[in-house]
Amino acid sequence: MKNVRGIVFDLYGTLYDVHSVAAPCDRYHPGRGREMSALWRQKQLEYTWLRSLMGAYVDFEQVTHDALVFASHHLKLPLDRAACSALCQEYLKIQPFPEVPAALARLQAMALPLAILSNGSVNSIRSVVAASQLEHHFAHLISADSAQIFKPHDSVYQLAEQQMQRHRSELLFVSSNAWDASGARHFGYPVCWVNRAGNTFDELGQSPDHVIQGLEQLADWIAS
Amino acid sequence: MKNVRGIVFDLYGTLYDVHSVAAPCDRYHPGRGREMSALWRQKQLEYTWLRSLMGAYVDFEQVTHDALVFASHHLKLPLDRAACSALCQEYLKIQPFPEVPAALARLQAMALPLAILSNGSVNSIRSVVAASQLEHHFAHLISADSAQIFKPHDSVYQLAEQQMQRHRSELLFVSSNAWDASGARHFGYPVCWVNRAGNTFDELGQSPDHVIQGLEQLADWIAS
Numbered sequence: 237m238k239n240v241r242g243i244v245f246d247l248y249g250t251l252y253d254v255h256s257v258a259a260p261c262d263r264y265h266p267g268r269g270r271e272m273s274a275l276w277r278q279k280q281l282e283y284t285w286l287r288s289l290m291g292a293y294v295d296f297e298q299v300t301h302d303a304l305v306f307a308s309h310h311l312k313l314p315l316d317r318a319a320c321s322a323l324c325q326e327y328l329k330i331q332p333f334p335e336v337p338a339a340l341a342r343l344q345a346m347a348l349p350l351a352i353l354s355n356g357s358v359n360s361i362r363s364v365v366a367a368s369q370l371e372h373h374f375a376h377l378i379s380a381d382s383a384q385i386f387k388p389h390d391s392v393y394q395l396a397e398q399q400m401q402r403h404r405s406e407l408l409f410v411s412s413n414a415w416d417a418s419g420a421r422h423f424g425y426p427v428c429w430v431n432r433a434g435n436t437f438d439e440l441g442q443s444p445d446h447v448i449q450g451l452e453q454l455a456d457w458i459a460s
Numbered sequence: 461m462k463n464v465r466g467i468v469f470d471l472y473g474t475l476y477d478v479h480s481v482a483a484p485c486d487r488y489h490p491g492r493g494r495e496m497s498a499l500w501r502q503k504q505l506e507y508t509w510l511r512s513l514m515g516a517y518v519d520f521e522q523v524t525h526d527a528l529v530f531a532s533h534h535l536k537l538p539l540d541r542a543a544c545s546a547l548c549q550e551y552l553k554i555q556p557f558p559e560v561p562a563a564l565a566r567l568q569a570m571a572l573p574l575a576i577l578s579n580g581s582v583n584s585i586r587s588v589v590a591a592s593q594l595e596h597h598f599a600h601l602i603s604a605d606s607a608q609i610f611k612p613h614d615s616v617y618q619l620a621e622q623q624m625q626r627h628r629s630e631l632l633f634v635s636s637n638a639w640d641a642s643g644a645r646h647f648g649y650p651v652c653w654v655n656r657a658g659n660t661f662d663e664l665g666q667s668p669d670h671v672i673q674g675l676e677q678l679a680d681w682i683a684s
Contacts, residue, residue: 279663285509286639286664290612290646294665302663310660388514415510422514436534439503439526440510441518 239406240426240458242375243343244396246411247354248330250430251451252364256330260323265313272307279303281415284355284386293384295357300327328363332370333432339451340373346455351376353396353409355386376400388419410454414438421445428454463630464650464682466599467567468620470635471578472554473501474654475675476588480554484547489537496531503527505639508579508610517608519581524551552587556594557656563675564597570679575600577620577633579610600624612643634678638662645669652678 248254255273262269280303287293294302301324308315315323343350350373354361358379365371376399383391397404409425411417412432418440421427429437429444430451437444448454472478479497486493504527511517518526525548532539539547567574574597578585582603589595600623607615621628633649635641636656642664645651653661653668654675661668672678 282506282509282639283662283664285506285513286612286643286662289509289512289610290643290664291614292646292665302665306660306663386513388510390515415506419510419514422516436530438507438510439530440507440514441516441526 238408238458238460240348240408241402241406242349242351242400242408243454244351244353244378244400244407244409244420244425246409246413246416247352247356247361247364248413250410250412250416251336251352251370252330252332252368254330257323257326260326264315264319264323268311268313272311272313275307275311276300276304279306288386288389293386295381296355296360296386297324297327297357300324300360328360329367330364332368333451335450335452337368337370339454340370342455343458344373346458348458349375349400351378351396351400353378353380353387353392355380355392357381387416388422390423393420393423393425408458410451415440417444418442428457462632462682462684464572464632465626465630466573466575466624466632467678468575468577468624468631468633468644468649470633470637470640471576471580471585471588472637474634474636474640475560475576475594476554476556476592478554481547481550484550488539488543488547492535492537496535496537499531499534500524500528503530512610512613517610519605520579520584520610521548521551521581524548524584552584553591554588556592557675559674559676561592561594563678564594566679567682568597570682572682573599573624575602575620575624577602577604577611577616579604579616581605611640612646614647617644617647617649632682634675639664641668642666652681 245251254277258269258273261272280300283299283303361377361379378395378399380386380392404424409420410428412430414437417427417429418438421442426445428446431447432450469475478501482493482497485496504524507523507527585601585603602619602623604610604616628648633644634652636654638661641651641653642662645666650669652670655671
C-alpha cells in the first residue's frame with residue numbers, strides 16, 4: 237500500500253457532476269440546458285479566479301448566482317428572479333457520479349480518513365453531500381471560505397493539511413479539474429487526476445502523479 | 461472636457477486583434493484556424509489567472525506557448541516544434557483594429573499622454589507596437605512583468621499610476637476585456653469599455669463608467 241494517510245477530494249466535477257443542472261435549465265429553456273450549464277460553469281470558474289486575483293472575494297453561492305446571471309444575459313435567455321433563485325438551489329443538490337458511492341465505501345473500509353476540500357461555501361458543501369446521503373463517509377468537509385480566497389491559491393490547499401493534521405506528502409489529492417490538480421501539486425500534494433471524459437491536462441508546469449478514468453480505480457491503485 | 465489627464469490602454473483584444481493569428485493557424489490546419497485561435501486565447505487568459513493565483517508566474521510569451529500546446533493537443537491538431545514556434549512569433553505581429561491608428565492620432569493631438577498597460581512581456585508589447593508602426597503614439601509601454609503577476613491583480617494596475625505620475629482618478633483605463641475593465645475599476649480607475657462585438661459585461665461587481673463601440677468614439681466622448 238502506498239504512503240497514503242488520507243484522501244482529499246475536490247467536490248465540483250470530481251465527486252459530483254456540475255452538469256446535473258443541465259436538466260433543470262432545460263425545463264426553463266427547452267433544448268438550451270446543456271449550453272446554459274456549460275457557460276454557467278465556465279463563468280463560475282472564471283469568477284472564482286478573477287475575484288481571488290482582484291482581492292474581491294465573495295462566497296461560492298454568490299459567484300454561482302453571478303455566473304448564472306451572466307450566462308442567461310449572454311445567451312439571451314430571460315430568467316426572472318424566481319427562476320434564477322430556483323436554479324441556484326439546484327446547485328445545492330447536484331448528483332454524485334454513478335461510481336462514487338461504492339468507491340467511497342471501499343476507501344473508507346481501508347481506514348483512510350476522507351475529506352472534501354472545495355471552493356464551495358460551508359453551506360454549499362454540506363447541502364450537496366447531505367442531499368446525496370454521503371456525509372457519513374467524510375471525516376472533514378473543508379471550505380475555501382475559511383481562507384476567503386479560492387483555489388488554486390496555496391492558502392486553500394493548506395486548509396486540508398492543517399485540519400487533517402498530516403503533512404501534505406501523506407495526503408492524496410484527487411481532482412477531475414486539471415487546473416485544481418496542478419494547483420494542489422504545485423502546493424505539494426501527490427495528485428491523482430480523475431479523467432472520466434478523455435480531457436487534456438493543462439499546461440501549468442505540473443503533471444499528475446497518477447491518472448484514473450473513474451473513482452472505482454482509486455482503491456485498487458492505493459492498495460497496489 | 462472630462463478630468464482625463466492620461467489614457468491607459470489594454471493591448472490584447474483592445475488595441476490589437478488577438479484573432480489575427482487565426483489566419484496563420486489556418487495555414488497549418490485548414491478550416492480549423494478560428495477554432496484554434498479561440499481556444500488558444502481562452503487558455504492563454506486562464507493560464508495568466510491560474511499561474512498568478514498559484515504563485516507560479518512565468519512571462520506572457522511562455523504562457524502563450526503553453527496555451528498553444530494545450531489547444532493543439534486538445535483539438536488533436538499536430539503541431540511540431542517549428543510550427544509551434546512560428547505561430548508564437550505570429551503573436552508578436554498581431555494587427556491593430558482598423559480604427560485604432562486614426563483614433564490614437566486624434567487622442568495624441570489632444571495632448572493626452574497615452575500608455576499601454578499589458579499582461580504582455582516587455583518584448584511582446586514592443587514587438588506588437590513596432591510591427592504596426594504605432595510606437596510614436598505612446599509615452600509609456602508598461603508590462604505586467606515588472607510586477608511578476610498578471611492583471612487583474614492590483615499591483616499591475618498600480619504600475620500605470622506610478623509610471624504616469626498621476627493619481628488613478630485622473631487616468632482613463634480603456635479595455636475591451638470586461639474582466640480587465642472590472643479589475644481596473646475595482647482598483648480605482650475610471651473605465652471605458654470598448655464593446656465592438658456586442659458582448660455581455662462580466663458580473664464581477666463593477667460597471668464601466670462609459671461604453672463605446674469602437675475607439676473612434678473615444679476622443680468625442682472625452683472632449684464632450
